[in-house]
Amino acid sequence: MYCLRFLLIPLLCALIFTSNTSQPAQAADLETALSGLAEKSFKARLKAVDDIAATQDERAAEVLDALVKRQLFITKADGHIVLPDPAQEGSYLFAFNGETAGDFSKSALKRVKINNRMRSAVRKALGTLTLGSADRNRRLAAARSIFNTRDSSALELLDGAIAKETDSRVKREMERARAAALLASDAEESDKLAAIDVIAPKANQDALALLTQVVSNDSGAVAERAERAIAEMQSALALWATAQNVVYGISLGSVLLLAAIGLAITFGVMGVINMAHGEMVMIGAYVTFVVQDVIRTSMPDLFDWSLLIALPLAFGVTALIGIAMERGIIRFLYGRPLETLLATWGVSLILQQAVRSIFGPNNRLVGNPSWMSGSLELGQLTLTYNRICIIAFTLVVFAALFVAMRKTSFGLQMRAVVQNRQMSAAMGIRTKWVDALTFGLGSGIAGLAGVAISQIDNVGPNLGQSYIIDSFMVVVFGGVGNLWGTLVGAMTLGVANKFLEPYSGAVLAKILVLVFIILFIQKRPKGLFALKGRGAEA
Amino acid sequence: MSDLPSSVLYLDGITVSFDGFKALNNLSLYIEPGEMRAIIGPNGAGKTTMMDVITGKTKPDSGEVFFDGAVDLAKLDEADIAQLGIGRKFQKPTVFENQTVADNLQLALSGVRGVLETFLWSASARDKTRIDELLEIIRLTHLRDRMANSLSHGQKQWLEIGMLLAQNPKVLLVDEPVAGMTDSETVETARLLREIAENHSVIVVEHDMSFVRDLDVKVTVLAEGSVLAEGSLDSVSADERVIESYLGR
Amino acid sequence: MITGMLLRSLDKGSYWFLGLLGLIALLVPALHLLLPPESALHVPGYAVALMGKYLCYGLLALSVDLVWGYCGILSLGHGAFFALGGYAMGMYLMRQIGDRGVYANPELPDFMVFLNWSELPWYWYGFDSFGFALAMVVLAPGILAFVFGWLAFRSRVTGVYLSIITQALTYALMLAFFRNEMGFGGNNGLTDFKDILGFSLQSDTTRTVLFSASAVAVGLGYVLCRLITRSRAGMVLAAIRDAESRTRFLGYRVEHYKLMVFVVSACLAGIAGALYVPQVGIINPGEFAPANSIEIVIAVAVGGRGTLIGAVLGAVLISYAKTWFTGELPEFWLFALGGLFVAVTLFLPKGIAGFLIARWQGFKDRKSAPGTATVANEGPAQ
Known part of the structure; x- marks a missing residue:
């Protein structure tokens, strides 16, 4: 499983990033990507987040998680990106490889600042990163997170994940996430209609919000189908x-x-x-x-x-x-x-x-x-x-x-x-x-x-x-x-x-x-x- | 319905059931004006329920109850029915224990019943004479100012009969008037009731056969909620079915 | 005719009681206003307010005794009528504040300004007028009692069932008045009153006038209760209390009598509440608490139900005890009150007054021929 992932991921990434021009063309290594976080401008740091996600490094998810939790720091002395060691208070680890970086006082560290746009970029990135996790619950959470963020860039990643997913429940969630992502993209009308059919059977507030957005963004058959699905969903929700x-x-x-x-x-x-x-x-x-x-x-x-x-x-x-x-x-x-x-x-x-x-x-x-x-x-x-x-x-x-x-x-x-x-x-x-x-x-x-x-x-x-x-x-x-x-x-x-x-x-x-x-x-x-x-x- | 006008009480096809148990089952009964009727029957025959239906305490599930040929009693409540002129004496003597004998009679005295009227009411000379008369009839003159709770059982029974008379009803329903009375009291009560029957219709429910014999009136036998037999005491007591219902089970 | 009815319904005890009330109505203000504060007989201002409060509870107890002692209706919700009367008076006093509130809004009471309300709710209209407020003091509890009683008595809800739903009534009202949306000041209720009919509530004279008014109200309430209970209608009430269904078979409309006495009693309770509020300076939803209603019932039981005078004395006694305990031994007040509930029901079912009357009767009976005199109407059946 583990090696399979290593083989597949670069392939997948290549697919994703060639198809989407807004993303960097190739994956860089984590250390380089991390250094972008030390930049002054939010724009550069925003790009760094994307870069980190693009590395598909196994530590990327942890680092991004630390970032949103405001637990990522830059050492003032030499500009390393570190995060606190959960095992020992006061001690820190290098972000790129998880090895001990030594003890630092608060004053020797600078917190990596994050704004709302970065936060949503991180959330998006986390969704795609954790799809490949070995932990079933993390994959499930990732699928749900993509479902909620409707990140169309995750489509291909999802396709791959769905193909190798063995757990039927997780697979179903991934399919729903894929449908959500698809609805947010500019896919064919027929694909979108099919996507609505995937989402419609399971009624909850998130699905309702998603479909409501579809109604306001799309027109024609898609909007109609979405409206119908909303009506069904609302009655199902009322029942619940x-x-x-x-x-x-x-x-x-x-x-x-x-x-x-x-x-x-x-x-x-x-x-x-x-x-x-x-x-x-x-x-x-x-x-x-x-x-x-x-x-x-x-x-x-x-x-x-x-x-x-x-x-x-x-x-x-x-x-x-x-x-x-x-x-x-x-x-x-x-x-x-x-x-x-x-x-x-x-x-x-x-x-x-x-x-x-x-x-x-x-x-x-x-x-x-x-x-x-x-x-x-x-x-x-x-x-x-x-x-x-x-x-x-x-x-x-x-x-x-x-x-x-x-x-x-x-x-x-x-x-x-x-x-x-x-x-x-x-x-x-x-x-x-x-x-x-x-x-x-x-x-x-x-x-x-x-x-x-x-x-x-x-x-x-x-x-x-x-x-x-x-x-x-x-x-x-x-x-x-x-x-x-x-x-x-x-x-x-x-x-x-x-x-x-x-x-x-x-x-x-x-x-x-x-x-x-x-x-x-x-x-x-x-x-x-x-x-x-x-x-x-x- | 042709005999309606001549009956002071007309019960036809009355059925009352409690949780599936039929306390009265298609009961029919006619009482003529001025008639005195004795009702007998084993326990659970429906005697008390019948009185409850007549006085409005229980509503019949089906059937008709008419008073004086025209008034549908099933539509009225206890107070209405009492004001129409149907008086009732309970099996267990119920008098107002914390009021004097005279006050008990005064409360029963026919006339004012409304809230404001009673608030403004004061006893007229006629009321006072009427109470004196009643006290004579029920032989409680000497206990006039006693609290009712100090009376003996028999005296309470009489006081209650006195209260019935004070109401001056057209029909009196009397439930086991001699229960718990001594022999001499029983004889006295029979005399009292016959006196009353001279100008009222009376229905007496009683277990005591010798008392019923003393009354010497038409008898209706109830069993399992319906009329089993009707006639003189001698004729009903010769009836096979009556004997069976009393002794057979 | 009215004098005739009055003469008929008042006995020697009544005259003593009314005389006593008249005496304190004059004496307490005199001792407060005329004597210098350093005199031993001077009654301080807080004591006048306190005694005024006791008298209000006395009037409330009177109203409870009228329904419970004479008609057997144990209302555990009379505090609701008291509180409604109090709120009606409180609303008038609120309107009198005018622009002297914290927010200095001439149109709206402070709490409405605080809640960002822009205009006065319709049910506050008219409370600028003292006459209208007085009418509502009687009408609000009266109408509630009428509606509630009409529903309950018509369908023959009696005994403990009735007690429980009266308790539910006051509980529901308490919950409702706690809500800010109701427009009665929510939690805090109505307070910070300034003056009544233009007289400052803080002044000695106003205080004594309110005190005397309370004493007069108790006296008038007592006379009204005597008029009712001593009339033939009173006999019917006692008959209902002792044997309800028998009364019905005599042709009396039991529900009408109960309704009448319940409404009269609720109005009396409302008046008591209206006198209470200006003397304590606040009315809040706590007055609706079921415990308050039960406390007044036990005051009636302690004093002796079905005696009227006893009820008033019981209420004054219990209120005084409460003041004393909460000052001296706050921990023990509930023990004392609870113990009193138990002791009175077990050992003094007719209360102090009933006990004294029985003693006096026994004394008289021993002196005169036995079995002639009785205390008609005094003391309910057991």
């Missing part, structure tokens, strides 16, 4: 945008679901409005913080496991607080939902202040484990791994809860109590225990939600406050006592929010959703999935 909104919406919806589901349980089973629910989420997030803090100081190797360790702890801590609340306060207030609301609000204030007193009023940093960073690209969709993890985690929690409600005896007892409290008590179900455990379960799930939310939101004492109203809206919208309702409610609100945002901005979207729910409640006072019949009256 919709898909992206749906995915973002589902992501937001799963956070809402996670926060709301515990609330749905306590509200559904016991008719209790737990205003401290948001604080349970907040405490779950703080448990994650504490776990990570301990791990950081005593066993840093375990950091990637921190969330898995935090989950059971958060569940346990919040469930215990929940049970304590139920036993200590709420059980005295059954049948007085409005008073329960006030008392739990009081608890929420106490918990907030307690956390503020212990951890301070500022946000605390909770890190993402390494396996949660990065993102996944699907066509035009970008999904960060932490969002994907939260969606997956939500579904797991939901499914587990669903199974627990349907298949376990505790779930059965819980459903029995929802339907008819007196009857359940008469049948020997210990309703008090069911109440306490239900409350513990609801709070525990809020704690789990806190662990998840710590990954995407600021962890501070007011964390809970920002989720409580949204969670209530989900429960009210979805209907009480029905897990499906909560699921559908959360997803609908999440997606609706994301669809409104581009038109109205985030805040207005939120307001609109709130207003929508207020109006929706008028139509269906008991939510989407309401119980009907006699049971609903209780």
